[in-house]
Amino acid sequence: MAEIVYAFGASHGPLLSTPPHEWDLRANVDRKNPELAYRDGTFDFAQLAALRKADGFEKQNTLDVRTERYDRCQKQLDELGRRTLSQDFDVLVIVGDDQHEWFMPDTQPTFAIFHGKEVFNRALTQKEEADTIARGGGYAMKVYFPPKDEIYPTPVDLAESMIHRAMDEGFDVTACASQPQEGGQPRKLGHAYGFIYRRILNSKPIPLVPILINTFYPPNQPTPRRCFEFGRSLGRAIKAWGPGKRVAVAASGGVSHFVVDEDFDYRILKAMQANDWDTICKEPQIMFRSGTSETKNWIVMAGIIAETKLKMELLDYVPCYRSEAGTGSGMAFATWE
Numbered sequence: 001m002a003e004i005v006y007a008f009g010a011s012h013g014p015l016l017s018t019p020p021h022e023w024d025l026r027a028n029v030d031r032k033n034p035e036l037a038y039r040d041g042t043f044d045f046a047q048l049a050a051l052r053k054a055d056g057f058e059k060q061n062t063l064d065v066r067t068e069r070y071d072r073c074q075k076q077l078d079e080l081g082r083r084t085l086s087q088d089f090d091v092l093v094i095v096g097d098d099q100h101e102w103f104m105p106d107t108q109p110t111f112a113i114f115h116g117k118e119v120f121n122r123a124l125t126q127k128e129e130a131d132t133i134a135r136g137g138g139y140a141m142k143v144y145f146p147p148k149d150e151i152y153p154t155p156v157d158l159a160e161s162m163i164h165r166a167m168d169e170g171f172d173v174t175a176c177a178s179q180p181q182e183g184g185q186p187r188k189l190g191h192a193y194g195f196i197y198r199r200i201l202n203s204k205p206i207p208l209v210p211i212l213i214n215t216f217y218p219p220n221q222p223t224p225r226r227c228f229e230f231g232r233s234l235g236r237a238i239k240a241w242g243p244g245k246r247v248a249v250a251a252s253g254g255v256s257h258f259v260v261d262e263d264f265d266y267r268i269l270k271a272m273q274a275n276d277w278d279t280i281c282k283e284p285q286i287m288f289r290s291g292t293s294e295t296k297n298w299i300v301m302a303g304i305i306a307e308t309k310l311k312m313e314l315l316d317y318v319p320c321y322r323s324e325a326g327t328g329s330g331m332a333f334a335t336w337e
């Protein structure tokens with residue numbers, strides 16, 4: 001039997017790498033977004049600002065408050081790195097969402113598991129770098145992509161046993177045997193995985209099994225309950241892996257964004273702390289839209305955790321507001337030991 005020894009969850013949004021005085025770069029994108037998802041509604045910026053006027057977000061959006069929130073997040077990202085790198089484990093299973101990074105709209109798997117020999121986190125080409133900077137992603141690019149190519153080995157036997165188990169247990173999972181290619185080179189590693197390596201693991205080439213969830217794009221996003229049950233299946237497969245093996249798990253992304261919903265975030269995080277899986281599974285599907293959908297990565301991980309005796313420690317929850325409409329990111333950082 002293998003043992004799941006440690007887990008962590010981390011938000012990974014661009015505000016984590018953008019200096020607070022530059023958060024308006026992102027707020028200006030929100031101002032032009034006609035489809036801001038908030039609870040069961042969809043709003044343009046002016047409608048959302050009017051709806052949430054009583055919340056007084058302008059008070060949370062001063063440079064002082066932004067700086068205090070940014071610093072809190074950096075402290076927890078550093079702490080996650082310290083804790084994770086001090087653990088003894090053989091492989092890190094990362095649950096992330098694929099945002100048309102490996103898979104494109106032509107074929108968009110609900111659940112996919114990579115079972116090739118290695119994951120290639122390639123550096124951006126000069127053109128990709130210039131394009132990213134032109135789109136306002138210059139700060140974030142440094143925490144998603146390495147300056148030089150990096151390779152993380154994948155334990156194929158573990159990945160394949162996860163696939164077999166999933167199939168046995170009613171999940172018709174997509175098996176990804178090699179990194180999708182484009183123009184003769186591998187597509188870029190998704191931001192959900194790159195962030196963990198670049199910002200938290202300090203580029204240490206720890207063996208990796210990527211689990212790719214389509215949280216974002218209609219029409220085939222999994223429900224919260226399905227995510228949880230899929231996680232349980234993964235957890236059982238991990239435990240049945242080779243004797244003496246030690247496995248860590250990470251959930252990347254979430255919680256609410258690009259409209260911050262503190263009630264939603266606290267509801268999910270409290271339920272996770274209480275191992276109250278039913279509350280999480282009953283959360284309506286409509287609550288998981290846009291960036292908030294990445295919270296499902298945490299729900300898959302919760303399913304894995306449910307197969308262990310690990311205990312959650314919420315390091316911090318930091319609502320990072322960047323506009324008077326309450327746009328921004330709810331940032332959560334937690335470990336299970």
Ligand SMILES: [Fe+2]
Binds near residue numbers: 253
């Ligand atoms: Fe993301």
